[in-house]
Amino acid sequence: MRTTVPQAHHDAPACPDITSVAVLVELLRNDASGGHVKCWERFAEAAARREDDQAGIDLTVYMLGHREYVEELSPRVRFVALRPVLSTAVVMPAVGGVDITDLAPHHPRLAALLPRHDVWHLTHSFAFATTAVRLARRASPAPRAGLVSSLHTDVPALASAYTRQLVGTVPGLSRLADGSAAGLPHLVEALARRRRDRLLRRCDRVLCSSSRACMEMGAITGRDRVSLLRRGVDHERFRPDPTARAELVRRLRVPGDRPLVLFVGRVDASKRALLLAEALCRLRRQGHQAHLLIVGSGAETGRIRELLGPDVTELGRQPQDRLAQVYAGCDVFAFPSLTETVGNVVSEAMACGLPVVLPERAETTQWLTAAGYDGLAVRDDTPEGWARALESLLVRPGARRLMGRRAARTARTRHPTWTQVLEEDLLPVWHEAADMVQRAAVGRL
Template sequence: MKIAIVSDTFYPQVNGVCNTFAKMTEYMDKKGTDYRFYVPLWENQTSIDPDRVLRFDSFKPWFYPECRMAIPNRRNYIKLKNDLDRFQPEILHIATEFSLGYMALKYAMENGAPTIMSYHTDIPSYLKYYNFQLIENAVWAYFRWFHSYAGINLVPSQATMDQLQAQEFTNLSFWKRGIDLELFSPKHKKEEVRSQIAASGEILLLYVGRISVEKELDVLMKAVKILGDRGLHFKLAVVGDGPYRQELESRRDPNVVFLGYRSGKELQSIYASSDVFVFPSGSETYGNVILEAMASGLPVVAPYSGGIKENLVAGFNGVAFEAGNETDMAEKIEFMIIDKGLRTKLGVNAEKSVEKKTWDSVFEELFLLYSSFLKENREFRKLSA
């Protein structure tokens, strides 16, 4: 099977989508799949791409400065077209609605390429955080038009499927997410890592993710202030970076430590050495970090909202609070801080609840879907000939 994957999100960027494609690459290499990735070129990129990755001249969008998007010009389109003509993919998988995705869709429409798309980020819901809510309906209209050309539209969670069905998207199927149980495990716990952050034996809360307004970190910071005012003994470690970090750091909360980006063994140890994972965002299409935390043996405090509902079972592997309500979040975190027995019980359950969510099982299901789609497409073409 020959698969071409088009995405505006790829390494060296760091997020859940990039991680998913990295794991997909490992799976395809292991299975001997013939594939190509078409992705933006990053400025000052030092890593050398394998032959299976083709990069395109790009720019930094003002609304997401950590991202790159391919320049939508004729030069990039001809580069994409020529390589796809040479590669002749059996499936064109488009994972972005933006410039590179639009060019790939143009190619698919002109050449009849069998096309699958995947929906990764709830962009329309993010608009209100940047005072662009007036264009939300227009963005939905464009997304709906764009995805109408897909034979299959892949979504990561039931919540996302429900959302897109309400917006009249069609041909929806699941592509869920997995976890590497060797990378994320309680066995990576290190007391020296913990003591560097919580030197006085405080309960260690952890947030991992992009530091931006749409992640609703204001809710978390207000909850932390409430807990601090109550005299509770804790520290919050914030792992990640983003445009809102400077604003949050300027508040100088003594209970909050900003660690920046962390990866590999360092990130594994931070997860496993923490006590509770706290996550304020209610607009996730899935929430990969929830799986990482649970696999590391951490109970989760998060809103029962969006894709988080896929994994959070309130009272079993974590506790849920009302999305956007800092007082409720503070109360739920307080339960976890003061009750070690509850933390331990929910943490053990959290680890158990993800033990079957392996990446291999996720990609086996995806490639069965690919194969079924390819078979149906071939049969349709025979009937149409």
Template sequence: MDHSYEWYSAPVTSVAVLVELMRSGTSGGHVKCWERFAESAARLPHTAPELDLTVYYLGTQERVEALSPHVRLVMLRPVLGSGALTSARGAEDVTDLAPYHPRLAALLPRHDVWHLTHGFAYAATAVRLARRTARRGGPAPRLVASVHTDVPALAAVYARYLAARRLPAAAEPLARGAERRLRRRRDRLLNACERVLAPTPAGCAELVPVLGAHRVALLRRGIDHTRFHPDPAARTELTRAHGIPADRPLILFAGRLDASKGLPLLADSVRLLRAGGLPVHLVLAGAGTEAEPVRRSLAPDVTLLGPLPQDRLARVYAGCDLFAFPSRTETCGNAVAEAMASGLPVLLPAGARTTRWLTAPGEDGVIVPVDTPHAWAAALSTLLTDPARLTGMGRRAAATARETHPSWDRVLREDLLPLWVREERWGRGLGSER
């Protein structure tokens, strides 16, 4: 662990990635995404374009974690943390709601490229500081951004939760208002950037009317194939460690346990399966406001594992039979890629961006046509009552992951380095593909 601020001294492009979310071992996909990219950057060969990378997170105390001489993670304390506003333990990611972060502002001038990934204190500070620098005629940083979460849509869900405590009649108007305001704020921040990356072609298309096609590009998500892979021994481990029944199919859901991810819909569909006599067990990895309602409604046919670090989560994927993910708020949905790499058939809602992980719907996964408990129960039943099809689809899902889902190293090289590093430094050897 390195607690000092030591930046690489060679002539480099210095990049600051701003992830204004609290970092921990059980953080969500946005935090993990940049951990993986930082690990990939630390593996870059000496012949790669000269890059010095700092990823800024929130933390309970300020500290620096060095991954290599030219890659580090920096945790800064929030100025106005959102923890007091969460609607339930583990329901929302903690961010910083302050309009300005003085400590970050003091560190940003060290960097050439400021990469925004969210829409609160860090992003607002970067845009404000860049504009101030430009007015004073100083050396202007390059502002770029990437979209990782549909924050406005999530804000609408949480506004409903919070309003339900005291103002239930006002919940819907408050939710719609919160979504509109945050969408306008997001667009203003993105409009300050020279280039904005989105995780899917559909996401890019949504940004084109706001930014113009010349300013929008794709940032794919990677997958760690060494961590997520099929393993027949994982089922026994899962049963032994958590007391999960070994004599029935296991349906897995991983992510935030709330309405924004479609969990109530999945719980209702499992309830219909059980009422129809199909013995299934639901396994939930994550935390959120719907955890207790689902526990009460499905016990003893549900196991709640809580938030899990990546290594333990990988064993849970490999130990289950099927991954059901009704969420429509994902910009990408890395949990789907992790499940497929682990050899699980995936069930996804029609029209969701997560369906882009499939290359042959019906063969490497199932797209459920409508968001009703009966439709989801029917799709689950069709697979779970046909063991040969379930096994075959799991194998095809793993094959799709191996053949078409890129590694984090590849995405860094192909999507991020060309964005960060000037063209005159580009085109040098980048090593073999991973």
């Protein structure tokens, strides 16, 4: 149930035996939200399913909304939506489909609500995060909240991709794409990385999505402050379904006589969907038949439609239950993105029995047991390289089905549930951050 945010609710003191955690997700929450938002929806649902005295936390997930409201999942778990101060919605026509965030240096409403919480968990590096770090700095040397941060997206790489897209499409800038503006994406990436690292250094704990990322962040913040935050998968929702293909053919009228290649995500430069379309176009010229299904929207949908014509079906955003059926009804999942820190969609596809095709240097390969066993890692990260990798699966249906069965087994046996990740990766860090602040406060007495 959604209601307006009651001021008394946020002013009420938390139970002394319960750690009050504020998770700050400066992204718009709606039915079209991406994996970052869905990740915290799943964690919140997992926390709400626990008995009140088990988790030892009171969890509030702050997100952006068109209006302010609170949605209670349980007596101790809720979403709170706050209106953005400086929304990126104004640049949407130029970049097409990018998640809306808040670029303001300070969010006054959030600043008024944060002091009631014991732990502030940053998940981005924009308005919510800068507000929390500013408040923490002002609190010193007085007791302050514990600061935790988790990395969900490679924001510097994302900023570079969108800058490159802007330079190539905005009138006036496009003429400079190979000249004076050529270095602009690299400059934006460097500035975004410097900003992110500065925020991370203020945090008591930093959570990363892979061992490699933990090592990289450890060099910035100190290894004793870094630990792993995995992602979960809903095994009840995402699983093989032998009836799904016939349903897709009937409902969506996609071809039933050729392999279906699936892409899920924003259809823009950050996810590199166009590279996949170019690879399939090459295969078509070589006489191979395949049909591309796209779940998502973005600036490059028109160019992909021009390349593939009737060989592509655009489904737009899909709810989770419908998405599970789409996964299970396809033959191959291809995801060229290099900006993911995890890529929940990869695990979901594997759980539904699809072999996955990923860039070799992407973090998403961490979902695989081994490249060539339950998925492919593309070393030649070009349209030609992707065409060869896809061809090896499209022309060998037996090998494709075997790899899909292995992918489903990997998901069942190696990919954790959201509840497992909450209990093993998140709760200990939140409690530790709260204890660190409490011990520091006692030490100053």
